[in-house]
Amino acid sequence: MKMLGKILSVMFVLLILIFSILSVSGYSYYFGDNKVTVFKGIKDLKLSEDLGGGVKFTLDPVTADEIYFDAPIVVDIIKERAAAAGINDYRLYVQDSTGNVELVVPNDTNSEFGAFELASFLSCIGDVTIREGNSFQQYAVDTKGNSVFTDFYDTESETVIFDRNYITGAKNITRKVDGVTYHCLDIELNLEGAAFLSQFTDPTANSDASYYNSTVSFWLDDRMISYVTLSEHLTEGIITFTDESFTAEKTKLYAAIINADAMLLQPTHIQDAEYYQIPLIMITLIAGIVLVALAFVLIYRYKLCGGIALVSIFFQFAMLLAFCTGFFAKAGGIVMDTSAVCAFAFTLMLTIFSNVYVTEKIKKDFTQHKFAPATIHEQFKSCRALIFGINVIVLLVAFVGFFMFGTSGLAITLFGDSAISSIHKFSTVLLIGTALNFISGYILPEFFLLNFRNFKFAQKAEMFGGKKND
Amino acid sequence: MTKKIDFTKLFFPSLVFSGAVFVLGLLMLLIFGGKTYAEFTLNNLCWGYLVKTGFSLAFVFILTTLYFVVCYKKKGLWFGIFGVAAASVNAVVSFFLCVVFRANLGELTFAVILLSVLFTYITTLVFSFTVTEGLKEKKKKKTTLLLVEKMCLKSFRTMLLPLVLTIFAIIISFVLALIFGVSDLALYAFPVIFSIVSSVVTTLAYICRFYKS
Numbered sequence: 001m002k003m004l005g006k007i008l009s010v011m012f013v014l015l016i017l018i019f020s021i022l023s024v025s026g027y028s029y030y031f032g033d034n035k036v037t038v039f040k041g042i043k044d045l046k047l048s049e050d051l052g053g054g055v056k057f058t059l060d061p062v063t064a065d066e067i068y069f070d071a072p073i074v075v076d077i078i079k080e081r082a083a084a085a086g087i088n089d090y091r092l093y094v095q096d097s098t099g100n101v102e103l104v105v106p107n108d109t110n111s112e113f114g115a116f117e118l119a120s121f122l123s124c125i126g127d128v129t130i131r132e133g134n135s136f137q138q139y140a141v142d143t144k145g146n147s148v149f150t151d152f153y154d155t156e157s158e159t160v161i162f163d164r165n166y167i168t169g170a171k172n173i174t175r176k177v178d179g180v181t182y183h184c185l186d187i188e189l190n191l192e193g194a195a196f197l198s199q200f201t202d203p204t205a206n207s208d209a210s211y212y213n214s215t216v217s218f219w220l221d222d223r224m225i226s227y228v229t230l231s232e233h234l235t236e237g238i239i240t241f242t243d244e245s246f247t248a249e250k251t252k253l254y255a256a257i258i259n260a261d262a263m264l265l266q267p268t269h270i271q272d273a274e275y276y277q278i279p280l281i282m283i284t285l286i287a288g289i290v291l292v293a294l295a296f297v298l299i300y301r302y303k304l305c306g307g308i309a310l311v312s313i314f315f316q317f318a319m320l321l322a323f324c325t326g327f328f329a330k331a332g333g334i335v336m337d338t339s340a341v342c343a344f345a346f347t348l349m350l351t352i353f354s355n356v357y358v359t360e361k362i363k364k365d366f367t368q369h370k371f372a373p374a375t376i377h378e379q380f381k382s383c384r385a386l387i388f389g390i391n392v393i394v395l396l397v398a399f400v401g402f403f404m405f406g407t408s409g410l411a412i413t414l415f416g417d418s419a420i421s422s423i424h425k426f427s428t429v430l431l432i433g434t435a436l437n438f439i440s441g442y443i444l445p446e447f448f449l450l451n452f453r454n455f456k457f458a459q460k461a462e463m464f465g466g467k468k469n470d
Numbered sequence: 471m472t473k474k475i476d477f478t479k480l481f482f483p484s485l486v487f488s489g490a491v492f493v494l495g496l497l498m499l500l501i502f503g504g505k506t507y508a509e510f511t512l513n514n515l516c517w518g519y520l521v522k523t524g525f526s527l528a529f530v531f532i533l534t535t536l537y538f539v540v541c542y543k544k545k546g547l548w549f550g551i552f553g554v555a556a557a558s559v560n561a562v563v564s565f566f567l568c569v570v571f572r573a574n575l576g577e578l579t580f581a582v583i584l585l586s587v588l589f590t591y592i593t594t595l596v597f598s599f600t601v602t603e604g605l606k607e608k609k610k611k612k613t614t615l616l617l618v619e620k621m622c623l624k625s626f627r628t629m630l631l632p633l634v635l636t637i638f639a640i641i642i643s644f645v646l647a648l649i650f651g652v653s654d655l656a657l658y659a660f661p662v663i664f665s666i667v668s669s670v671v672t673t674l675a676y677i678c679r680f681y682k683s
Contacts, residue, residue, distance in 0.1 A: 050577075276655060282646050289642050338655065339581040345639060346585065353632045386599040389541060393591045396533045397584070404526045415522045422577030426584065 009451040013311050020318035023327065040325040040333070046108035048337035048425070049091065049273050054106040055115045057123050058269035061099055074101045077260050078122050084256035085249075087111065088406060088421045089335045090122065101265075104273045110335050112249050119267075121253055126262040127221050128167050130187065130239065132159035134217040134227035161200070161216060166193030170258035172251035175242075183246040185226070185254055187218065187239045194237025201234045225254060276338070294352065302359045304463040308448045309355035316351040316440035320344060320433050340425040347433025350394065354387045354441025362449075366464050376453060380446045387442050394434045401427030477622040477671075478615075481679035484672040488563045495566025531557075534591060542598055552680065553594040556673045557587045563672075564665035571664075573657040582661050589669040592632070597625040597677055618681040622674045629670045637663055 026041020037044065046052075061071045071094045078092055078101075089111075091104040105119040113121065171186045189197055200211045217227035218241045226241040294313070298306030324344070326333030334340065362379045404411055405423040457463060535550030542549055564586035568579045600621045608617070644659035 276652050278647075278652055278655075279650060282650050282652075285646055286639070286642050290639055293638070337577065339577045342578070342581040342585070346588070346636075349632055349635050349639070352635055356631055357628065382603070385541075386596065389537075389595045389599065390592050392537055393534055393595055394588055396537065397530050397588060397591070400526050400529045400533070401584070404522055404529070411522075415525070420519065420577075420580075423580050423584075426577075426581055 006451075006454060009448065013448070016311055016315045016318070019322075020314040023318040023322045023325070026325075037329045040322075040327055040329065040331075042321065042325070044325050044333075045321075046110060046325075046333055046335040047106065048089065048108075048335045048340075048421075049104050049106040050275055050337050051278060051341075052106060052108055053275040053277075054104050054273040055119050056271050056273040057103045057105075057119045057267040058271075059101040059103070059123060059263075059265050060268040061101065061265065071099055071101050074263055074265055077126070077263050078103060080260040081122055081126075081253075081256045084259060085253040087118070087122070087253075088424055090118075090421065103267075106335055108335055110332050112247055113253075116270075119270075121220075121257065123263075123265075123267050124221050124223075124257065125264060125266055126257050126260060127219075128164055128187075128258050128262075129160045129219045130162040130167070131217050131219055132161060132211070132214070134215050134224065161211070162187075162189060162193055162196070164262060166190055166196070167258065168193075170255040172248070172255040174248065182242050183248055183251045184240050184242040185218070185246070185251045187241065187258070189237040189239070191237070194235070197237055197239065198233070198235045201230050201232065203233060220254065220257060298356070298359075302356075302363060302464070304452060304457075305359035305362055305445075305449065308445055308452065309352075309359055311448065312355050312440045312444045313348065313351050315444060316433070316436055317348060319436050319440070320347060320429070323432050323436075324429065334425060334428060336429075337422055337425055339422045340429045343426045343429035343433065347430060347437060350390065350434065350437050351441045354390075354437065355445050357387065358383045358445055362464055376449050377446065380449075384442070388438075391434050391437055391442065394430065398427045398430035398434055402431050475623060475626065476619065477626070477674045477678040478619060478682055480671060480675040484668070484675040487668060488559055488672060491563050491566045491570060495569040499566075499569050527558075530587075538595075538598065542602060545602075546598070549594055549598045552677065553591050556594065556669075556676055557590045559676075560586045560590045560665070560669040560672065563668060564661065567661040567665050567668075568658070571657060571660045573661050574654060578655075578658050582658065582665055585662065586665040586669045589629075589632075589666045590673050593625065593629055593670045593673040594677075596628050597621060597674065600625045600628070615678075615681055618678060622678050626670065626674055633666060633670060636666055 022039055022041075024042050026037065026044055027039040028035055028037040030036070048054075059074060061074065075092055075094060082088075082090060082092075089106055089109055091102075093102055094100070095102055103119055103123050105115045105122070107115045109115055109118050111118060166189050167187060168190045169188045171188070173184050173186055175182050175184055199205065202210070203212045205212075211230050212233075213229065213231055215227050215229050216239070218225050218239075226243040226246070228239065228241050230239075295310055298309050300306070302309065324334055324336055324340075336344075358380060361383055362376060365379055401423050404415070405420045405427065453459075531554045534553060535547070538546035538550035538553065540546065561583050564583050565579065568575060568582055573579065573582075601618070604617055604621050604624075640659050640662050644656050647653070647656040647659075
């Protein structure tokens with residue numbers, strides 16, 4: 001391993017400590033009234049519905065007309081929509097006692113939609129229509145700061161041109177015009193619909209039902225999504241909608257809703273979801289007590305090695321926390337639930353184990369044999385296989401969970417839309433944490449010790465946990 | 471304290487413990503029903519989940535066994551098969567421990583089971599590593615029961631650190647969860663502690679017995 005100078009080694013340790021503090025505290029400033037987040041801290045951690053609360057939509061399988069719908073079918077449709085849109089952060093189940101379908105979405109969604117908007121889109125009837133005209137005039141800002149049409153439930157555009165009988169599906173696409181990327185939604189019609197569309201948009205036709213150069217709008221239930229002016233002859237049965245407010249995520253979700261079946265059910269009850277309400281002080285207390293106890297034991301027992309182990313543990317904690325929060329302002333991060341917190345703690349434990357295992361071996365060797373800092377790398381060599389093996393085994397388990405229980409295309413194709421977000425989150429944090437442990441439990445301790453042994457104070461056996469004056 | 475532990479003698483107590491937890495858990499599940507969130511009732515766990523879980527387990531078992539084979543050649547196959555058997559037993563035991571302690575059978579149950587499986591695999595790996603190192607040190611080619619017993623003890627000492635650390639963190643979480651009134655979370659403390667301790671101890675006890683027979 002290439003040797004660094006003494007100053008560089010100390011600077012590297014300081015950098016890790018500064019990064020640890022930054023990843024916990026974050027950094028933001030105010031520009032006028034606006035808060036500008038540069039780096040995210042622990043306060044910006046997104047919490048799932050079990051830790052941070054959310055909204056709960058209840059869907060009664062018996063409609064007002066007393067038509068009964070099979071609840072599992074409703075569940076399947078919502079799952080299909082969520083899977084196609086790549087949404088993992090929700091809980092969906094049939095309440096055994098009532099037969100109601102319940103959909104819970106966390107307040108901190110990892111998407112452009114707020115909890116309420118996301119839940120209402122996922123549980124909407126899915127009645128897709130293309131109507132005459134457009135009824136909105138103004139944009140407003142939704143809970144996530146995105147522009148939306150103000151007049152959601154306007155009923156002015158009542159003339160339906162195409163409904164689900166004509167619409168076969170939708171595709172979300174992006175188009176680049178003059179260097180600007182536009183997110184578009186292609187609505188596909190069946191043969192009958194395509195024939196009507198061709199007829200309606202024929203500029204040479206002279207009929208009352210012509211929509212050539214007219215505006216038509218695209219609606220999901222009673223919500224207008226976008227509008228377009230039909231200024232050319234459309235013969236292929238595809239109408240393309242685009243809008244300033246369209247993003248890749250939005251068009252993906254709209255396409256997912258159109259491609260899944262309609263439900264004919266609407267949420268009957270909306271309430272706040274129950275959650276653990278764990279105060280931040282509790283998490284801080286746990287982390288604080290464990291850290292202080294650990295620091296005391298490590299430094300008391302292993303001295304220099306203990307200090308280096310602590311720096312590596314800080315590095316692991318800071319890097320994993322940065323991954324969970326997203327760290328950079330525009331990065332997404334992940335929505336943490338209780339199982340993800342468990343995985344976080346487990347990977348930290350793994351780092352502690354890796355570091356302590358090595359330092360214990362060094363201490364034992366220096367106690368039993370003559371103190372010789374030059375042979376440190378020998379002890380590392382003998383520990384490598386075990387630490388590496390543990391990391392690989394945990395990585396394999398985490399990878400299978402991550403791949404199988406998420407919304408990866410292959411897993412959905414093979415096993416259907418049965419993502420389990422809690423296992424997926426557990427596996428994601430475990431996967432990243434273990435991958436980081438290759439650095440903090442495997443490379444960093446050796447790197448630091450090899451560099452720090454050149455310092456004068458490190459030339460004594462007691463600094464490695466050995467006997468005094470050895 | 472660890473000097474006195476004879477893992478060969480711990481085989482039957484481990485077996486009785488696993489069996490007792492299984493029977494008690496099953497009886498409690500049948501009589502009182504699973505105290506569970508709606509999404510984890512049998513109605514909600516469709517075939518897709520079960521098939522997926524089955525495949526996941528198969529993938530994990532195959533991949534880990536392959537890793538053992540790559541690392542330890544012929545012996546690795548035995549370690550791998552042993553890891554699979556111990557992980558399966560410990561996963562079932564940890565599930566029923568959640569039932570016995572009346573913890574909600576939800577996402578955290580999966581976390582408890584996965585932790586138990588991970589601890590089992592780590593123990594098997596630590597043992598494989600210790601035995602291989604032990605054989606190298608003693609310049610022997612074949613393992614003897616005495617060596618296995620010694621190595622089991624050594625592996626247990628190595629595993630004491632992650633065990634103590636995890637239990638320490640869980641006890642603090644348990645006390646704070648009780649203080650802050652999050653009793654639902656506190657219910658998981660005992661299943662986790664029991665399942666990780668039993669995973670480590672029973673794995674080593676099974677290994678000793680396996681070599682003896």
